[in-house]
Amino acid sequence: MSISTMLTWTVVLAAFLLLIKPMGNYIAKVFTFQPTILDKPFTALENGIFRVIGVSRASNMTARQYGVALLATNLLFAVLGYAALRLQGALPFNPQHLGAVNPQLAFNTAASFATNTNWQAYSGENTMSYFSQFGVLSYLQFVTPATGGAAGIAFVRAMSGRKLGNFFVDLTLMCTRLLLPLAVIVTLILVGQGVPETLGGYLHAHTLAGQTQTIPRGPIASWESIEHLGQNGGGYTNANSANPLENPSALSNIVEILSMGLLPVGFFYAFGAMTGKRRLAWTLTSVAGGFFLIMLALTYFPEAAGNPIINSLGLATHGNMVGKELRFGMGGTSMFETSTMAFTTGSVASAHDSFLPLSSLSFFIGMFLNMVFGGKGVGLLNMLMFVIITIFLMGLMVGRTPEFLGKKIETKEVTLASIAFLLHPFLILVGTALAVYTPAGMQGVFNPGPHGLSEIIYGFASGAANNGSAFGGLGAALPFYEIAIGIVTIIGRYASIMAMLLIGQSLLAKKSLPETSGTMHTDTPLFGGILFGSIIVLNALTFFPIMALGPIAEQYLMLAHHLF
Amino acid sequence: MSLLRPVVGVTVLLWLLLGLAYPLAMVGVSQAVLPWQANGSPVYLHGRLIGSAHVGQNFKPNPLYFWGRPSATLSVSTGKPKPYNALASSPSNLGPTNAELIAHIKRRIAVLLKQTPGLRVNQIPADLVESSGSGLDPDISVQAALIQIPRVARNTHLSAQFLHRLVEASVLAPDWGMFGVARVNVLALNLRLYQALHG
Numbered sequence: 001m002s003i004s005t006m007l008t009w010t011v012v013l014a015a016f017l018l019l020i021k022p023m024g025n026y027i028a029k030v031f032t033f034q035p036t037i038l039d040k041p042f043t044a045l046e047n048g049i050f051r052v053i054g055v056s057r058a059s060n061m062t063a064r065q066y067g068v069a070l071l072a073t074n075l076l077f078a079v080l081g082y083a084a085l086r087l088q089g090a091l092p093f094n095p096q097h098l099g100a101v102n103p104q105l106a107f108n109t110a111a112s113f114a115t116n117t118n119w120q121a122y123s124g125e126n127t128m129s130y131f132s133q134f135g136v137l138s139y140l141q142f143v144t145p146a147t148g149g150a151a152g153i154a155f156v157r158a159m160s161g162r163k164l165g166n167f168f169v170d171l172t173l174m175c176t177r178l179l180l181p182l183a184v185i186v187t188l189i190l191v192g193q194g195v196p197e198t199l200g201g202y203l204h205a206h207t208l209a210g211q212t213q214t215i216p217r218g219p220i221a222s223w224e225s226i227e228h229l230g231q232n233g234g235g236y237t238n239a240n241s242a243n244p245l246e247n248p249s250a251l252s253n254i255v256e257i258l259s260m261g262l263l264p265v266g267f268f269y270a271f272g273a274m275t276g277k278r279r280l281a282w283t284l285t286s287v288a289g290g291f292f293l294i295m296l297a298l299t300y301f302p303e304a305a306g307n308p309i310i311n312s313l314g315l316a317t318h319g320n321m322v323g324k325e326l327r328f329g330m331g332g333t334s335m336f337e338t339s340t341m342a343f344t345t346g347s348v349a350s351a352h353d354s355f356l357p358l359s360s361l362s363f364f365i366g367m368f369l370n371m372v373f374g375g376k377g378v379g380l381l382n383m384l385m386f387v388i389i390t391i392f393l394m395g396l397m398v399g400r401t402p403e404f405l406g407k408k409i410e411t412k413e414v415t416l417a418s419i420a421f422l423l424h425p426f427l428i429l430v431g432t433a434l435a436v437y438t439p440a441g442m443q444g445v446f447n448p449g450p451h452g453l454s455e456i457i458y459g460f461a462s463g464a465a466n467n468g469s470a471f472g473g474l475g476a477a478l479p480f481y482e483i484a485i486g487i488v489t490i491i492g493r494y495a496s497i498m499a500m501l502l503i504g505q506s507l508l509a510k511k512s513l514p515e516t517s518g519t520m521h522t523d524t525p526l527f528g529g530i531l532f533g534s535i536i537v538l539n540a541l542t543f544f545p546i547m548a549l550g551p552i553a554e555q556y557l558m559l560a561h562h563l564f
Numbered sequence: 565m566s567l568l569r570p571v572v573g574v575t576v577l578l579w580l581l582l583g584l585a586y587p588l589a590m591v592g593v594s595q596a597v598l599p600w601q602a603n604g605s606p607v608y609l610h611g612r613l614i615g616s617a618h619v620g621q622n623f624k625p626n627p628l629y630f631w632g633r634p635s636a637t638l639s640v641s642t643g644k645p646k647p648y649n650a651l652a653s654s655p656s657n658l659g660p661t662n663a664e665l666i667a668h669i670k671r672r673i674a675v676l677l678k679q680t681p682g683l684r685v686n687q688i689p690a691d692l693v694e695s696s697g698s699g700l701d702p703d704i705s706v707q708a709a710l711i712q713i714p715r716v717a718r719n720t721h722l723s724a725q726f727l728h729r730l731v732e733a734s735v736l737a738p739d740w741g742m743f744g745v746a747r748v749n750v751l752a753l754n755l756r757l758y759q760a761l762h763g
Binding site for chain 2: 049052053055076077125135143176193195198213215315323327554563
């Protein structure tokens with residue numbers, strides 16, 4: 001391992017460790033309405049918004065009201081997004097004179113950006129006007145992660161014995177207190193590294209070799225910052241963060257990595273701060289962190305060793321550079337890809353389709369688990385879902401009524417958690433089966449052999465986990481995938497949020513039990529270990545068979561130098 | 565509870581703040597503080613725009629210049645290969661067991677061996693024969709620049725020692741000396757070469 005790789009990893013991991021506590025405490029303060037340093041610039045603005053929309057900061061909703069408000073607002077986001085893309089030709093800030101986006105693509109894009117998936121069946125640089133980029137899609141990259149964060153906060157309030165809060169207040173604060181201030185800072189750092197931020201049209205260059213080159217520009221930096229801070233992952237251009245216009249240096253690469261991880265890890269600690277269970281927060285952080293390190297190693301080492309078939313050609317170096325950019329180094333690239341899959345961002349700094357089978361296994365783990373910190377709020381919800389299932393399993397084993405944070409876990413909670421857990425593999429496996437079974441689905445496969453199956457699984461896993469990255473070879477622009485993945489995306493997003501809100505509501509209504517000598521503790525290393533093991537067992541039972549047919553089969557064939 | 569007012573209200577007000585004020589303010593500040601970067605880091609030669617410092621461009625198969633990494637970008641209108649097409653950034657997406665990938669790499673190795681006097685396979689670094697993630701990678705490894713010297717020397721009639729110094733002068737250190745890798749920006753190197761040839 002090179003020194004550069006070790007330093008890159010050390011700096012990123014140390015930054016996360018140092019930031020998790022202050023970030024978590026800050027989030028907890030904002031959403032329990034305690035004073036923070038940003039009160040001065042933003043309180044008046046927020047009060048103005050609340051006055052116009054007629055809600056008060058301290059009001060509360062039931063889980064049903066919260067859920068309905070969330071769905072209604074998201075529906076409006078999607079409808080307005082769709083309309084604006086269809087009207088692109090008539091709207092301002094369009095120096096390249098791009099016409100309307102076609103109906104199917106506009107639907108897929110609106111659905112995918114409204115659900116914080118940011119699956120893209122188009123290339124931004126030749127499809128979207130500046131207005132569509134900053135006024136429509138970049139806007140959605142603020143409000144949709146804010147939606148997920150709000151749902152997470154409502155659940156945590158319920159777990160801490162507070163009332164759920166008001167969706168509109170949470171949505172607004174998520175934007176004004178977290179996303180906007182951070183986006184301003186990150187945008188300026190990225191511009192300093194060379195990411196364009198302009199309304200001027202594309203550049204037309206006459207190259208030294210006597211050719212012409214048109215270089216896209218636009219308000220890219222202000223997009224790039226919220227793309228990562230919100231774990232959105234929609235690229236301004238087709239190549240996303242592999243494009244030097246979006247990610248020009250090893251430093252910008254690190255800034256984007258930190259941007260995507262800051263809020264998800266902060267939310268884990270905020271959960272501890274708001275419930276008063278800080279040790280539990282560290283336990284959950286360690287479990288998610290353990291999976292993160294496993295993914296990082298699994299991404300890096302196979303790529304650094306290279307493809308044995310190419311290595312047999314006898315080149316000077318061995319690392320797999322297919323689909324990778326040189327400037328980040330192998331350490332920076334592997335850290336970016338691990339982060340984007342762990343935090344379910346879905347931006348990419350290299351071509352996932354060209355990764356070796358074992359490294360792609362790491363990407364699948366990120367999407368299947370969907371709680372290696374995950375998207376802010378939503379990842380925490382998924383982690384707590386596994387906590388509830390694990391507590392239930394432990395209760396079965398020792399023959400005790402399971403409890404969590406002093407509340408009994410009973411039939412209703414376990415049923416809802418099981419639905420939330422099973423929905424994810426259901427969407428991925430049934431979607432994949434449907435694609436493999438139909439000519440329309442098989443038509444989209446780009447790479448032959450087991451790798452082709454991996455492309456399909458990846459597509460549905462990405463939709464269900466609201467990740468949004470792809471094995472780029474898959475024909476994502478085919479009607480079958482636009483529609484099938486669009487539907488998976490919507491169900492995967494809202495059904496699990498709803499289930500968790502209902503669990504929160506149900507726990508809130510229960511009497512708090514005093515702790516006794518018989519209480520199972522959830523904030524110990526022992527529980528962390530059991531949780532870690534349960535997550536592995538539950539997911540291996542679900543996903544191992546399909547992985548054996550995809551990446552694992554490909555790994556053995558690659559070692560045998562088998563080509564397709 | 566009426567939802568219409570808060571749903572529409574919050575959507576519109578947050579749009580004014582995040583969809584309009586934020587990007588326009590960021591453009592304004594960036595243009596004022598960091599105008600060169602904010603405008604895409606343009607590179608000029610004798611007042612003529614020749615490219616962006618961060619975006620790679622196609623020098624292959626021109627034998628006078630150093631070549632960048634293979635690029636898998638396509639033409640938007642024809643769908644045919646068009647290397648370093650910045651309007652359609654894209655990787656090849658070829659998987660590790662795809663026969664096409666191995667065929668491409670073998671062909672690129674053969675071209676290098678044919679055009680470079682004295683070059684052996686075990687001197688060629690992977691980045692020079694494997695296509696990049698964006699198709700616009702502006703850089704190559706130092707080794708990838710050094711092994712091209714014999715070809716460039718033969719075609720430009722500049723001495724190998726001089727070209728060696730040119731490459732050394734063009735090496736970019738890792739960011740802050742520790743992040744990323746040492747590399748050569750192909751446009752910057754070729755600009756130096758152009759100036760040596762044309763004054």
